[in-house]
Amino acid sequence: MDNRQKILAKAEELFAAQGYNAVGVQELAQAADVTKPTLYHYYGSKLGLLQAVLEDGFLPLLQQTREAAQYQGDLPLTLYRLANAYFAFSKARPGFYRLQLSLWFSPPESEDFDAVRPWGHRQQEMLEALFQAAVRDHGNMKGRHRRYAATFLGMLNTLISLGLNNLLELNDELVFNAVHQFMHGIYS
Amino acid sequence: MDNRQKILAKAEELFAAQGYNAVGVQELAQAADVTKPTLYHYYGSKLGLLQAVLEDGFLPLLQQTREAAQYQGDLPLTLYRLANAYFAFSKARPGFYRLQLSLWFSPPESEDFDAVRPWGHRQQEMLEALFQAAVRDHGNMKGRHRRYAATFLGMLNTLISLGLNNLLELNDELVFNAVHQFMHGIYS
DNA sequence: TAATATGTATACCACTCGGTACATAAAAAG
DNA sequence: CTTTTTATGTACCGAGTGGTATACATATTA
Numbered sequence: 001m002d003n004r005q006k007i008l009a010k011a012e013e014l015f016a017a018q019g020y021n022a023v024g025v026q027e028l029a030q031a032a033d034v035t036k037p038t039l040y041h042y043y044g045s046k047l048g049l050l051q052a053v054l055e056d057g058f059l060p061l062l063q064q065t066r067e068a069a070q071y072q073g074d075l076p077l078t079l080y081r082l083a084n085a086y087f088a089f090s091k092a093r094p095g096f097y098r099l100q101l102s103l104w105f106s107p108p109e110s111e112d113f114d115a116v117r118p119w120g121h122r123q124q125e126m127l128e129a130l131f132q133a134a135v136r137d138h139g140n141m142k143g144r145h146r147r148y149a150a151t152f153l154g155m156l157n158t159l160i161s162l163g164l165n166n167l168l169e170l171n172d173e174l175v176f177n178a179v180h181q182f183m184h185g186i187y188s
Numbered sequence: 189m190d191n192r193q194k195i196l197a198k199a200e201e202l203f204a205a206q207g208y209n210a211v212g213v214q215e216l217a218q219a220a221d222v223t224k225p226t227l228y229h230y231y232g233s234k235l236g237l238l239q240a241v242l243e244d245g246f247l248p249l250l251q252q253t254r255e256a257a258q259y260q261g262d263l264p265l266t267l268y269r270l271a272n273a274y275f276a277f278s279k280a281r282p283g284f285y286r287l288q289l290s291l292w293f294s295p296p297e298s299e300d301f302d303a304v305r306p307w308g309h310r311q312q313e314m315l316e317a318l319f320q321a322a323v324r325d326h327g328n329m330k331g332r333h334r335r336y337a338a339t340f341l342g343m344l345n346t347l348i349s350l351g352l353n354n355l356l357e358l359n360d361e362l363v364f365n366a367v368h369q370f371m372h373g374i375y376s
Numbered sequence: 377t378a379a380t381a382t383g384t385a386t387a388c389c390a391c392t393c394g395g396t397a398c399a400t401a402a403a404a405a406g
Numbered sequence: 407c408t409t410t411t412t413a414t415g416t417a418c419c420g421a422g423t424g425g426t427a428t429a430c431a432t433a434t435t436a
Binding site for chain 2 (some may be wrong): 016017018019021022098101102104105106107108109110112146147150151154155157158159161162165167168177180181182184185188
């Protein structure tokens, strides 16, 4: 593994464990067994490193969830696949998912939040497009696709953060129940 | 308003807007129109100030929600009152609620998280006691009170954070729908 | 009026922060 | 074999960090 990747991996690990602001560049370079100018050579700044970490995690997440979010006439099935994709990703890369969640809830005026904002929008857009497409078959959803997208992702993140803290097992039964409960909220 | 309160109010405001780590003690004292030793005179340390801010917010929150969480045989009604209490509080003190949420999602090894942890537990205990009490009338809930407490609070926080960002209006209809949906998840 | 807390200000501490100027090493290209 | 690009190390920067020693002012109490 070259220095570039070593830095990226350690950054994801330390940012997830201690938070972006709490980790110093010096500490980071030391943990990656590299000197500070080397780090700056590759990533330009601490914020640049954070952005690289986010891109490294969000690109595969978005790719995998986009595939699952293709609507083909069966909304519960699509949501089921989507929830599974999210759960699988959070299990495969728990550190990144933790980091991403904590950034998402960080204060709206901070530079950390600015770094996740665009990725949050891309997720939101993907989900909105899904619920928009489903309006054809579920007329009563009309005009609510934005709200559905936000609450669905919120529900998933609630469950995932419980899963990350071992308070819940993210198994098939849970996925089924969660989607069922969410669909019930749409029908009624 | 005396200096003590001025410091506390500014701290809540700045911590909520920029994050605990991103705000310096110097900056804080300046914003409260006070010198640094004055701040240390009252609160001892930056962490001590954060703890005071949390106590100042969580004590009334817990008091108001505890009253709403008294189970008297009607679970949907209790959850309805509880959700209303949470929503009302988040509207009354949006800055504090934001801060509390962001701390709750900050990395588990950070000192910020240590500061909210006990308050999170007290909320969790209150909700567990409620669902525990409701087991008498809802046998199928048995053994799941921990999960119900966590997911119910998670749902409320999802909605509240959408409300704080003006993506959702936290009105009576929403409370009704949310509780209804949650109860459906219990029955089925 | 004297003694005692309480509150506030000046000036400083050692340390860490993110970031960089500059020299050198290694490798690729001519 | 030289030149140029890419990569890494040494040593440093000014600014800001959380925190404090100490003196001074203002009340309260004896």
